[in-house]
Structure formats: structure tokens, C-alpha cells
Amino acid sequence: MRFSPGFRWLFSLAVLLCLTSPTLAQTVTSPPPLLRDLALRVDTARYSLSRTTIAVQGEPNLYFYYRQNDETAELLVYPQVWRPRVPLRLRRSADFTLLDSLTAVGNQYYRTKIRFKDLSAARFLQLTFTQPADSAGRPPLVQTVRLLPVTRTTLELKPTDTELFVGEEKVFDLLSNNPQNVRVATEWTKGQDIDYRLVQEQGQLRLRVVPNAPGSRLLTVRPQTERPFLTDNGRRLSYALPPLRQEFTVKASRLRFLSVDKKEMTLDEVSRRKGVEIILDNGRTFDLKRTYRIEDQEEAGGALMAELFTRQYLTNDRVLCWLRVYNTHRQTDSYLYIKENDLPKYITNFNISPKTAIATVQVRHRGGDWTSSLAVNPGETVDVRLEGESLQKARFHFEDLAVIPSDSSVRTEVAVVYRVQVPLTIDKRRITIFNAGQPTGYALTVKEFQRPHPLDFVAVNFGEGPRVVNRLNGPVLHSRVISDVVFSFNPNGIDTESQLYGKQYLSFDIRTQNSKGELIEMRTLDNVVVCPGDNSVRAAFYQDKQCQVGSISLNNLLGSRKTYDLDDWSTIIITIKHTQGQYQEAGFTQKLELVLKRRLKFDIDVSFPGGLLTKYRGESSYTSFGGISLAMLGQLSFYHPEKINRLRPYKIGAGFVALNAFDLSKTGGNRDLGIVLLGSIYPTRREAKLTFPLYLGGGYLLSTGKPFFLLGPGIGVRL
Secondary structure (H helix, E strand, C coil): CCCCHHHHHHHHHHHHHHHHHHHHHHHCCCCCCCEEEEEEEECCEEEECCCCEEEECCEEEEEEECCCCCCEEEEEEEECCCCCCCCCEECCECCEEECCCCEEECCCEEEEEEEECCCCCCCCCEEEEEECCCCCCCCCEEEEEEEEEECCCCEEECCCCCEEECCCCEEEEEEECCHHHECCCCCCCCCCCEEEEEEEECCEEEEEEEECCCEEEEEEECCEEEEEEEECCCCEEEEECCCEEEEEEEECCCCEECCECCCEEEECHHHHHCCEEEEEECCCCCCCCCEEEEECCCCCCCCEEEEEEEEEECCCCEEEEEEEECCCECCCCCCEEEEECCEEEEEECCEEEECCEEEEEEEECCCCCEECCCEECCCCEEEEEEEEECCCCCCEEECCCEECCCCCCEECCCEEEEEEECCCCCCCCEEEEEECCEEEEEEEEECCCCCCCCHHHEEEECCCCCEEHHHCCCCEEECCCCCCCEEEECHHHCCCCCCCCCCEEEEEEEEEECCCCCEEEEEEEEEEEECCCCCCCCHHHCCCCCECCCCEECCCCCCCCCHHHCCCCCEEEEEEEECHHHCCCCCCEEEEEEEECCCEEEEEEEEEEECCEEEECCCCCCCCCCCECEEEEEEEEEECCCCCCCEEEEEEEEEEEEECCCCCCCCCCCCEEEEEEEEEECCCCCCCCEECCEEEEEEEECCCCCEEEEEEEEEEECC
């Protein structure tokens, strides 16, 4: 047998491939599998990689049934080779939360728990396990297990009324154990005896139907699901639910319904004079080049809604017409009747709405009420409500702003509500509101945040270093001379990445008082503007010549009596507060009291000791009670360390005592002048005008030249 040269060449190539294929198979080796098996337990059901898998697009998926979107599952992981020193790891994912760490159970498997997040919406769900290289030279291993969550969905149609009319829409509620998993449709079916559409309305799954032909008609609905389910004993995935079949009796209406290709008409000067071109179902009895009257009632004498002028027939059994509209109409109000000589011929329906017009715009900030002020702040999320006419068909958008979908959004003919977010870095002062690309004449104004910030960005230094003012609670007792009181500001402590406050408008009320509480001087410093620093994303927009630069010295504000010239126990009272007229909410106030504390007091006192007991050197006993003496002492008084300007009840002094200075007897033999060192005890009641101190001490008599001791009361008078 002879072969052609081409056949011999192909045969040689095949033999060569067969000889080299084992070599190629040996050189290309796939990494060994990391897992021997994986079990997933949900409620009482158990699913494993070795038994419950299904191929999706050629790749095996571990499927499991779920009932809740945040289902909790237990994982049992069986490694191919047990390597105790190199444990398995489960990579984190945004699709689930790891509740327990991956824990080894004996030397057989690992156990953990996870909680899934929104299983109905999750796509490409997978678990990735890794195991690093070990000291024995085994390479790192990675294995990904694809998961396929499936769920059971039921759908039933149980109508209470099976009678329909041609051209009339009817709505039926559908019963389902999982309505969110039923796929809804945005378009109507076309060309069927009964067209339908599945919709979700206010959390209820509904079926909308419109019959097109009279008689007994069978409606067949073929619903689809978002998440699949298993059929043929778990061998095949399906998204198609069993068809819903229902027999309806469709009756012909008295007047034939003609559908229009446009359901929305705008009442403006163009549509009123020139008209709108529409395509209408052929009414069979239409005459071309003729005008028909359209009214909102079947009886004669109805209000003129529009005029219909037939132009020409089309090949699809429809008619090209001009429609001129004159009044507004809603489809929900009634049908529209096409009349010839006041006799209704057909019915139709469409909306005739005025031109979109905005009457008012309102803004609602988070936690606030609706306001006509259109000022918004950078980084803020606000609700914007537009009120007017024909707003439902408008296409509004906000310049450079993102519209956030919200459950509180409203869209009606007279009002629409949008939730918008202003970027932190917006560089415009006006945000224009557009409708279909055209400015509406309304705009939001961008205003920097102006909220009072706690006063922790203000520091005071009165000789002990800068201290934050809102941490100084109560009077501050300062025992040294206050050379100056200096206020400094931290601009970087105002704005943060998540909170913006803007410029801070402060006022300083300053009062100085003496030890008796009498006013020495009073000053007020207004309009101190502290602007946020460079750490703020809005720093470039806060630039202002009024911004405070540097510190504020109190001595530069005071008159003749500076802080270093104040007497003992004088008080400096400084009240720092936000300027109320600059904010829409209450600001912060901080009161600072600096008291010039002293420990000792030196003074010259004159008192009148009376009834003193004296003892002279060389005498064995005290003398009898003497008369009233006169004492002039330089005394040291001691202040209470925890009270303001309150003396302790004792004093120590030295000076002169004229014993029995007021002894008016004829003898007067006990008079003498002595140098003394005395300790005295005084009552501490401030309201007492007449006091009786006690004296104890000793001294030296100048005339007799004797030392002596004395003890006795005295008389003190406070003026």
C-alpha cells in the first residue's frame, strides 16, 4: 500500500508527539491539593466538597442552601497532609466575617465559624485557604473553594376576580416566600393576548396585566429568580420558576382603546399651536386629513383636552397624527374620548402635563427641619426638595454633586426630594441645579462650616507653661507674681478629617478685682477670629485678614494696673466665649479665675491687752490681773492653704507693750514699757467687729531691766 507524501508527514508528526508527550507531562506538574475535604454546616444540613458540588462554567462549586442573607456556617477543614507546625489559614474576605479562628481539632481537621454578608447580592463567593512553606522544604500551598449559595423560592397567583377588559390594566398580588429573589421586569411583554409585567411596589410583589383581545384567554407568566436553585436531584442549576397559568375572561370594551406611542405630553406654546407628532392605532373609521376632538368624558359637552389631526396611514396598521393639547390631564383621572360630531368613537389615554417649573427649593440638613436657606457645607449630606409643576418627568442633576439613593426620596408631580453629598474639596461657591442639561435658575450656595468648637484649642500661660483653658476648672491659686497672662491658639486642633468646624469667633471679657472683691478694671476684646490650620482640607478657603496670628497678651489690654502690679489676693477673671451672633447654635463658654495667693502676711497691729498675768524673773508667782495695756506689734499672719484670703487663727509678732498704760490709779506703780515676742490667737469670723484675742509670750522691761512672761486677753476693734 502506498501513501502520499502529505500523509507520511502527518504520521511522522503524530509519532513524534506521542513520544514527547510523557516528557512534557513530567515537566509541567500541578501543585498538590491543599485540602482533602471541606465540610460546611448550615443549621442541621451538612455540605461537603467531596459530595455536594456542581459544575458552574466548567468549575466545581460547593453549593449550600440558605434561608437568611446573614447565615452563619461552621467550617470543618480536612487537610491533605497534616503539618502541625505549619497550620492552615483562611484569608479574610468582604463577603463574610470570621467569627472564630481556625482551630485544630486533634490531628484530623480544623474548625471555624463564619457569618456571611448579604448572600442574595454576593457574587463570586469563595473561600481561600493557604499554608506557608515549612522547614522540610515543602512549598507554600493555596487552594480556593468556590461557593454557590442556593435557595428555594415559591410563587403563587391566586386572583379573586378573573374578568378583564381590553386595554384596561389590572394589578394582582403575588404570594412568595422570598419576594426579593424574584426578578422584576422594567418592560412589558409585547404581542401576547395578555401582556404582563412583574414589579416590586412598597415591598409587595405584584403582577400587572393588560389584555389585548377579548374572549377566554390563558395568561402564562414565566418568572425568573435572582439566585438559582437545584433541579434533577441536585444535578442542574435553574433560574426559571414553574410557570404561572391563569385563565381570564376578557371582555371587549364598548369603545375600542387606541394606544399612543407617547404617554407624556407637555402643555406649552409649541404643543398648543404646532402640535406634537404621534403614532396612533388605526381606528378603521378614521378619515385622513380630518380633525377629531378629544374630551375627558363620554357625554357631550366635555372639556376640550386636545385635538387630533390624522395625516397618513402607516404599514403597521397605525396612523401618523398631529396632536395639539389645550388642558392638563392625568391617566389616573379618567380615559380620553376621541369624538366625531360630539359622538365618542374611541378611547385612549395619556398624560398632559404643564411645562416643568420650579416654584420653591428647600434644604434639610441632618437632624434639622426644612429651610428656605440654600446654603450647604463642604462634606455635608443634605436633602433637597424641589416643589413646582410637572416635576416627575424632569431630569434634575446638581453640578459636581453626587445623588445618593435613599428610602426617603420622593418623586411626584409637585415635589421631588434628592439626597446629595457635597464633596469636602469642592471649590465652587454656587452649585447650579440643571434640568435636562439646562439651568433652572436655582443654585445651592457653598458656605464654610461655622460651628462652635470646644475651647480646647485655646491655651493660657500665666507663668506655669501653656495650659488648655477648658481643663482649668475652678479658681487657680498662683503663689508668685504674675508677670503676664498670654493666650495662644492651636489652629490645627479645630478641623479634623471627619469633622469640620470652620472659623472660631471668640470674645474675651476681662475683670480685675482686689482682695475685697472691688472692681479695679474691666476690658472686653471682641472679634478674635481663629482660623483652622493647614491640616484642614478646607484650609485654603479659610484665608482671611481677620484670622488671629500669634498670641494675645493681657498686659497689652489692661490700663495702669498690670498683672505684675496687683496686690495680694487680687483676682483676674477672664471669660472666653463664642460670639453668639456668628453661630446658629449655642457656643461654648469658659471662665478662668487667677487668684494671687500668698502664704504669709506682715502687718503692724495696735491692740489693747487687758487683764494680763505677768511673771517677773526672780518671782515665784504671777502678779494679779493688770489694767489695760497698749501693744504695738509687727505681726506675721498665716493664710489657709486651701481657702482664698482666709487667715489661720494664730499670729506671731514682736514689738513694744506699755503695761498698764491706762492705769489711772494714784499709785500707777505697775506701769512699764517692754520689748516683747508674742503669739496671739484671734477669732476667724469675718463679720465680727469687736474681737478678744489671747496673748502668750515674753519680753524685757526697759525701766526695771527684768525679763518677764505674760498671758492674758486683749481687745481688738475692726473698722
